Amino acid sequence: xxxxxxxxxxxxxxxxxxxxxxxxxxxxxxxxxxxxxxxxxxxxxxxxxxxxxxxxxxxxxxxxxxxxxxxxxxxxxxxxxxxxxxxxxxxxxxxxxxxxxxxxxxxxxxxxxxxxxxxxxxxxxxxxxxxxxxxxxxxxxxxxxxxxxxxxxxxxxxxxxxxxxxxxxxxxxxxxxxxxxxxxxxxxxxxxxxxxxxxxxxxxxxxxxxxxxxxxxxxxxxxxxxxxxxxxxxxxx
Numbered sequence: 499x500x501x502x503x504x505x506x507x508x509x510x511x512x513x514x515x516x517x518x519x520x521x522x523x524x525x526x527x528x529x530x531x532x533x534x535x536x537x538x539x540x541x542x543x544x545x546x547x548x549x550x551x552x553x554x555x556x557x558x559x560x561x562x563x564x565x566x567x568x569x570x571x572x573x574x575x576x577x578x579x580x581x582x583x584x585x586x587x588x589x590x591x592x593x594x595x596x597x598x599x600x601x602x603x604x605x606x607x608x609x610x611x612x613x614x615x616x617x618x619x620x621x622x623x624x625x626x627x628x629x630x631x632x633x634x635x636x637x638x639x640x641x642x643x644x645x646x647x648x649x650x651x652x653x654x655x656x657x658x659x660x661x662x663x664x665x666x667x668x669x670x671x672x673x674x675x676x677x678x679x680x681x682x683x684x685x686x687x688x689x690x691x692x693x694x695x696x697x698x699x700x701x702x703x704x705x706x707x708x709x710x711x712x713x714x715x716x717x718x719x720x721x722x723x724x725x726x727x728x729x730x731x732x733x734x735x
Contacts, residue, residue, distance in 0.1 A: 499588055500532050501581060501673075502603040503549035503574045508720045517551040519603045520558060523725060524732040529555065532603050533565050539611035541599055545591045547572040547584045582691040585677070593679045602673030606728050608715040609674065618676040623707035624684075625697060626676045629669035630711050637668035638694075638708065646706035649698055660701035669708060672716055 506518030513521065519529035526534075533544065544567055548555045552575045559569055572588040579587055585600065592598045597618060599611065609628060618626040627646070629638060639648040639659075647666050648659040657663070671694070684700060697706045717728050 499545045499547070499572075499585065499592065499598060499600045500529070500536070500603055501547060501584060501600065502529055502532075502555060503547040503552070503578060503584060504604070505550045505578070509722060509725070512722055512725065513550070515551075517548070517555055519546075519555055520551075521719075521725060523606075523719070523729045527558065528603050528719060529558065530562075530565070531606065532601055533567070535607070536599060536601055536611065537565065537567055539599075539615075541611075543568045543570075543591075545570045545572050545588045547574050547579075547588060549574040549578045578690065580690045581693040582685070582687055582696050583689055585693070586682070586685055586687075589682050592677075593682060595679075597676045597678050600675045600677060604719040605673040606715065606717040606719055607672065607674065607711075607713065609672075609711050609713045611674075614674070614709055614711075615676065617709050618707070621705070621707050623705040624678050624681055624700065625704075626707045626709050627697075628672040628674040628711045629708045630672050630716055632670045632716075634670040636670075638671055639663045639666035639668055640708040641666050644708040644710070646697060646701040646708060649694065658695075658698050660698050669710065672711055673718075674711075 502519035504518050506513035509518055509521060520527045548571055570591050635651055635653045637650050638646060639650060641647050647661040648663040650657045687696060700706060719725055719728055
């Protein structure tokens with residue numbers, strides 16, 4: 499699943515008349531870059547959620563013949579459902595025997611997604627989150643076995659603990675994750691809700707694992723200056 503329903507408020511004015519997913523870098527939209535990234539790793543059945551200027555995304559995919567893939571649209575134009583509500587609405591396409599990949603459209607990364615899948619399968623977690631050792635305000639706390647144990651905002655001092663956090667390491671979430679369909683039986687939240695609080699609730703007795711990504715490239719493409727920086731990087735390749 500590619501999360502493409504965001505309002506793109508941090509990217510304004512680039513998102514004044516288009517969705518964040520259709521902002522371009524070096525001649526390609528963020529959505530195309532995400533589609534190419536996941537399809538190269540073997541993911542050919544995709545679900546894309548839409549909200550802000552969602553009709554433009556539908557038209558873009560139609561114009562490009564879905565890039566030769568099987569793509570379904572999870573339509574959130576009536577109500578933006580956040581990340582948790584987004585996967586819950588898309589559950590009919592995501593249930594089955596295999597874990598599903600979730601990839602944020604505003605992420606640029608050269609992570610090895612096949613290696614990530616192997617790690618997830620070997621660890622046997624309900625959810626595996628790609629995390630990095632980078633500066634941010636909000637961190638996820640993991641114990642020595644990389645089990646999610648809590649959350650901390652270092653600016654406000656706010657903290658949520660699922661387990662003992664005393665000997666934990668802090669990492670930043672990278673917007674990429676693998677989720678087992680079994681999660682749908684454990685979701686009691688409804689409507690619009692984020693995933694991280696759900697994970698913190700489940701982590702008390704479920705395996706919510708972190709995958710420490712040390713690949714050479716990871717960029718958040720949520721702001722205009724980050725788009726410019728990413729374009730410079732791509733054009734140098």
